Amino acid sequence: MSASAARSAPPLAPGSRPVPGYEVLAHLTRTGWLDVYDAWSEERACRCAIKTVRPDRRGERRLGERLLREGRWLRDFTHPHLVRAYETVESPEPLVVLETLTGETLSHLLDRLRRRPAAADVALLGTQLCSAVHYLHRQGLLHLDLKPSNVVVDCGHAKVLDLSVARPPGPAPAGVGTRCYLAPEQARGGPLTAAADVWGIGITLFEAACGDRPFDRGGTGDEEPRDGEPRDGERAGEGGSGGPAGRYPQLERSAPAVGSRRRLPPALAAAVDRCLRTDPSSRPTVAGLAAALAEALPGPPRPASSRV
Template structure:
């Protein structure tokens, strides 16, 4: 059975909002370019897909993310405008300029400069530090969840965010999971440090540490699936130096993020300091 078609242009999902274009569809969400009549500007609307609207937990998850983004204020986090419970749960976010890192990395003919990689890492550390200060782990840091515009990065998607502690095995995006996420161990701030490190690895080298199979790459990032085999549990991440030459301090910072043992990874603060050494004074 085919999935329902997205809303067409001109649909009014809630008073004051008009759909301009369907942007993306995930395993359980539709994302739209929309117009806010109150703000007289474009915005982004996230709504549970029509074929999943009967699943109460998904609507609650979406509204929880919207409330966090509406209440949080940080230059490297996407901003939330509003959450609406009816006529159906939806979240209104700011429209970002620029492009996702996943698109940017594969579009560029040359690898980013080492200083750009380090600056990206410092900005991600800043956003993650802010989230951790509010008792939340992001748990889905990856190039597709970072938008960059002229050197300014913003982290997206708090739909998996939760406090430190136990979590189901495989919660997140298969190729980017920390080993403890893959096996279902306790999750800590070190789990997000892995997420920063693997994002920097792919940004710097243009490829993931280990190529994921098609089944893993296609798995939706918001539903755990313990049937998958995770490379993180089978082998160590290769040193970034095997893919690209970088300044020693920057290469070491990335490599230490991807240590299998969470206790041997740097703290967010220590990682930010290490990355800053690769930046001009």
């Protein structure tokens, strides 16, 4: 099948069986390299989600490896604020079976709500993101793509999705992540630390509180996340505007204070602003951020050991 024909190939129809034991119920979404299906697991007698590489990109071995790597991590990890994978399948085509989540993505929720979330809800979301990120860091991974579309919320309970660009701390090429959400050091390339995920939490809370992003250059700002490898004739991190600084607005200016977009309790506003400092060393630790956000929640203070 040619690339153009594969690109226009319809998704699997309801009733299809991509592998034994799983039946497709519906096609959920198609991204730049993935198809995601609502499916039925005969073994578990429950619904699940199946992620597969798109037909037109199945020849790219690194994408299949990337999908299976994410699936193995999510299969082995167990955390209340992190999506869980049931299993990975390598043949005939790579796929990952995930739990079905109720609720909706934070990005969809923010678009649907007529009013912006209460400050206490923003703080609660932040503590839950800190908990998930703290767990990932203890497993030796940085998420590197925290944003509203990678968070599902159901009745105040948040779960983090998508470890497709996750990697251990250390050197990374420019552009790992999603353009308008990644930290300046992700845009620039170089050593990455836990501070990059603190930025990701902060920019997610900024959008949740204010309804828009601190950095946007038009469009949705939520394009396909990049893993830093060259694509479509580009060198990683460079675009038509002439290099990293032209491509990434967070390299051109500091984030505006959240208070310039919305009035929030001073402690909560200060916590979000500290996350979005340009210098990674000046951002709070995940534990420090969790403690600051917990103080913004109503009710008596909780012991430090329960904050992360």
